[in-house]
Amino acid sequence: MTAVPLTWLYVPGDRPEVVSKALSCGADVVVVDLEDAVAPDRKEYARTATAERLTDPQPVPVHVRINALDGPLASPDLQALAGLPGVSGLRLPKVTAPQDVVRVATRTPEARPLPPLHALLETALGIEHAFAIATAHPALRGIALGEADLRADLGVRGDAGLDWCRSRVVVAARAAGLAPPPQSVHPDTRDLDTLAASCAHGRALGFLGRAAIHPRQLPVIERAYLPTPEEIEEAEQIVKAAATDEGAQALPDGRFIDAAVVSAARRTLSLADRDRP
Template sequence: MSPHPLTWLYVPGDRPETVTKALASGADVVVVDLEDAVAPDRKRYAREATAERLTDPQPLPVHVRVNALDSPLAAADLAAVAALPGISGLRLPKVTAPDQITHVAQTAAWAEGGAPPLYALLESALGIERAYAIATAHPALRGIALGEADLRADLGVRHDRGLDWSRSRVIVAARAASLPPPPQSVHPDTRDLEGLEASCAHGRALGFLGRAAVHPRQLPVIERVYLPTAEEIEQAETVLKAAEADRGAQALPNGTFIDAAVVTQAHRTLSLAHRR
């Protein structure tokens, strides 16, 4: 996986031909969904088709989102897919407590030992309240993110900005736990690319890194917004050049003050710009 994945493309697990197309879509990570994208009477087929499709290593990272951990389907999902050679991670929906992460880490071990990388989706008020405890529950947990559709319903939020506090809470919890910045939740209107762009810009300002998608047409928009601009790259290069010449705090000719934190941010900008 790229050290800075920006696009996470969800595809239904009961449509293996779509999984194949997704692998050639340009997404950084493909997420095969066994949960919300699959009708109840197709759950078993989705699990079996996914297990068959991911028997071999894949050309890019593939995660599987299993069914909710408190459902009877989750155990069967984990047993079927956790040890597959084609799996790079498991996405766990509707997580509300750290012991859920611990339980999965202990039971969904790969054949050679150890748990696969786990990613928790926080989709309720209770999950948000416990964000840091969840984020630090087990070393196998490699990331947390929001599931905004369920969270919106749980909170009764009527305006998108009503989720900003929860978004910031999850971003802070992830960074406090030394996890990567979370990706944004999906933008559900696949044709509203202008709205997607504006939403991504807002998410980037909050501290998200990248975004989940449900259609390949969303991928270029997400990547464009989240990659550093030419101006940001130039500024980062200027900062690092100045810092190399004088390691103390200083001000650039344009008035920008440089200290250790600014230098760190400049390194992050260039690392993201050269991520592939």
């Protein structure tokens, strides 16, 4: 596995053959979905098939998105999945308050280790409580948006209408000491040009990586989020200048260097090196 996940591929839990293919398609994390991607009459089968598949460790990290926390299926999902060696994380849909996270963290069966939790904020109320959710429990390791549901909840038509919510989640994650959130899925699996432009916009807002719903989206996302050669060269110059005996405070072109600039440069180089042995 790479040190910094950039691609998160969703696959339906009631299609084990698709899950098997997804594990070898190059995604950093595979997300088996028991919620929106599974029809009501297939929920029990999806849970059973997923639990059987994840009884053993998997070649890449696998997260499972469980069913709605306020419904009857979340508890059986947790009973079946908590502590399985192949489960690297649980994704909690439509989290609206910190209590949602706490309930999951405390009702997981005792004597079975709780996988890291990731909260999906998909409503206006979830966005309003973003920081409280992000700091709700030590088991919570990340937050992210579910933009399809959020768009419907807000009645937003244009994509720009979600930018405030996106920034809110990025800031909340940073303030809570969590990793930068990945972007939500891009629903058109064939329009890769728009996907690339959307990823560039998300990167500018502070996101890191993106969820996908088709393998063809993975290389587009990875290219968008990896540093360019120019960014790597600049980062190397900054780190080199900061490490000189003279304690250089500026680059040769006169740009000022401070601790924040150096820290950002090191993050860039770390991301560039993520796939190197």
